[in-house]
Amino acid sequence: MKIAIVGTGFVADYYMTTLANHPSLRLAGVFDRSAARLDQFAAFHKVRKYESLAAVTADPDVKIVVNLTTPESHYEVSRAALDAGKHVYCEKPLAMDLGHASELVALADAKGLALATAPANALSDAHGLVAAALAQGRIGTPRLVYAEMEDGPVFRDKWATWRSRSGAPWPGLHEFEIGCTLEHAGYALSWLVSLFGAVDTLTAFSAVTFPDKGPGTQDVVMAPDFSVGCLSFRSGLVARLTSGLAAPKDRSLTILGDKGSITVRDLWDNRSAVFVEETAAPRKLATRVVNRLEAKLGRFIPWKPTPGQRLAYSSGTRSDAMPNFPSQIDFCRGIAAQAKAIEAGEHPYFSGNRALHITELALALNNAGSLPQPYKVLSNF
Template identity: 45%
Template sequence: MTGRQTGSGPRGAGRVALIGGGFVADLYMRSLARHPDITVLAVHDHDPARLGTFAAHWGLRGVARLDDLLAQLAPGDVVVNLTNPRAHYAINRACLEAGHHVYSEKPLAMELAQARALHDLAAARGLMLVSAPCSVLGEAAQLLLGAVRRGVAGVPRLVYAELDDGFIPAAPYGKWQSESGAPWPHADEFAVGCTLEHAGYYLAWLIAMFGRVERVVAASAEVLPDKPGATGTPDFSVAALFFESGPVARLTCSIAAPHDHRLRVIGDKGVLQVREAWNNAAPVRFHRRFVLRRRLIEDPFGRRLRARAPSHPKVGRWGAAAMNFALGPAEMLAALAQGRACRLTNDMALHLTEVTLAIQNAGRDSGAQVIESTCDPMEAAAWA
């Protein structure tokens, strides 16, 4: 755990409860330590051994039964669902039915009909249903969003977004452990697939920048059928995303191609680029386009864009990520405390899930799919 860092990110005091004490829960606890105004009330996990280990490591109160945990919460508390993706729908529904706001790890549910049902239930109960990832609230994403809004690169025409993680089956993933000793859940990761697990990181940024995706043309495939625990789930996908506001984006996900986490917004004046999706403090650069000796050139170094004021608490790198996983719950609590709308909306959670599932389920026979849900773009943070 690290010390407090000042900043102008969400600061609404409040309380959260965690459901799930596995690998990612440690990343959330490291991040929550940077938000001293947020109290972690308790944690529940269906595995007694894991619950005991996680609770003891972080000094939390473990609750063995989900119903008991939910019964102890008050209006205004936020439940953070960190369970296996296949359990998301049931857990999210139970929390909403108990009258609690929910921050869910991605996706909201494994089936679109279930995600829509959750969205409708939250609306009927007047509750927030927010989906990870919250890196869209991070410094890099907000700086990029602000630059797009100001037209730094001119009119955005095309976006290339890469979420290729390297040849993961050859990595020593059996040795990867979280701080409390939880192993990286490789069986779940391979069974759920890299698209459902990772596409949301840049999809959230793109939806925040451009709003609704009206059409998806995608293909997905399992190119590594010999990986441990292979289930036929796609481990590669590529999608063309057609935004209602005009731009087109290409998004790739894989656990086979060499590591590449770049996002490039290509405009009339040049290119805005971020190289690291999983680093809140990743540099955002503008590569101006110009003509030199009859050649069209983009500045190879680029001008770095910087925040106008302190942004949010930062978290040091752990494994592949340097992300503050608590920015989402913190934003929800701040919105509740200040009586305003949450920047991460219920509509965004549903739209993100629908687009991700469209890519995941495209299969080898790619085709166009019309997206029915909608989402408004996000305004950049004042410091961006």
Template identity: 40%
Template structure:
């Protein structure tokens, strides 16, 4: 059995439990939340054991198991630190921490204690991301020069978000979502793909703004729009846009010397990966009107989750990867230095404002191995 203990029984916890249901080898030791009513409702719904305190949860957690930190983002640092100090591996929801000094402290503490720490998102491990990455490695589109990545979610301040609830009845934490910001919440979905594909980012040139603050119920709001140019050490440049204002668009385009590889949606683990070859016809430069679908060899990839709500993502891919890495005594693909670099790039985008300009990244990460079932395309 692979053992998981959970701290935080809010909205996102239900997404993890729906995913864990795909893995009969996962055992949930227990759940702790400072809101006992929320904890009990969650445990009643999923038939889990409520735990009265963090200390009791630590005692119930196996040394080879992990603690899943699903708390409010502003609590991630304190909770993860407490878990590490108690001698437990930690998988945290994004971000690793809201400040870089805190993120550094967590990774250093984990290393000093010989523990693992990782941070969501884990969709890098998905079939779509792995197919895309295999296409990059095989130069399907030639050398990739430019990337366009969109994470726009429509005009959320005008959405009926107060009616959104999870499977066990947890309300969408709208005040916290507006306070944390869409960049911290969503930039990682594409950063976690692009960084393993193209290596570390050297420089971020970004801008961010809060354009609809008066439309939200939160007392303090993070930017609801950001745009950044990411200059990778490999020479690739990516434009990443995040907003909760512009019409829904999660398209990703990798522009290469021979054509364009693209997907329409990163929140679905088996979104088709398409390739359009570039060619000339008489005096015109064109992209093929019909896209070729790129596929991995037939066979098992990972468990898939049906769509419910905004996403069809298997949230368990990251925790399972960490648990298997601990069991097999191998490096985890969701490494602490990758989490640290994602955190740094994300905060550079979020905090750019109108005048920050170029920011040099200080962190780097070791190369990430692709999944064994995704080493090459069909």
């Protein structure tokens, strides 16, 4: 299936890296509103350039438009592609407000098109390993989840020097304007929604905690750089999700059940280490040693081994190409899954109402200060 990429910024190189993992996809060409950036990207990757968005949507060979533009352009670009009869795969969020996101989903449904959303990390090998462990009843009924999306104090790093493979600068100022919640919460929300279903209510708090993020940022209107939300699922499970740009880097997920726990070390790693601790099983030696040492010393030891036994991956599911740390996600896996579903006449999993649900949750977390709490989630699937 032929696809076209609109938006050749920093993240587009992640998609180009992982496109090689999916021979079922063919890149027809790329477009960016910046002629200089478009030339740089096309020359580096040796791909065709479109002269305009209209040229992309007018190409009869293109079946899926991959919308990698900045978040505030997502609605306009996706709308144009859907109006032209194209399926759309859109980076998160679908739109900057729920009304526009709902409009896009309704338009796609009316036209019989698939509108799917990133991120693709909930299609990862690690997610499959966790889903299998839950299905096997390894930890009984899941009751409580702790999800972390802490990116570390990047504003104190030399972010202005960061470049993608093809030379795109990391859009630091824009990231601070959009906020870490809209940029990153989806990586956890896609896992949570796919494993545990729809969210009923959400109680959240968000704030700008570090208004001065260094030289060149003083005049920027900052979005929240910290958010925390407690999500109550229709299934009865409760989850806490934090997103931030100041605390030490942590992208872990911990699921606590009646009979044990599952720990995912890094949601940004396609093959993250995954541990299962069953309460009826003996604790591993390292854990017992640390616990005894604490009792002997009479004080808390901050470092402890991850609880449980590490699960093994099958040898045949490793993807060939991944971006470098920390974004070791198969970004094109979501597009490949969408293409496969379209060919089968099915709805891609992360499309339609599921995509809208994830978008609404991210918006509710980011905009918690202007919403009544608890927030009643409007979307469902």
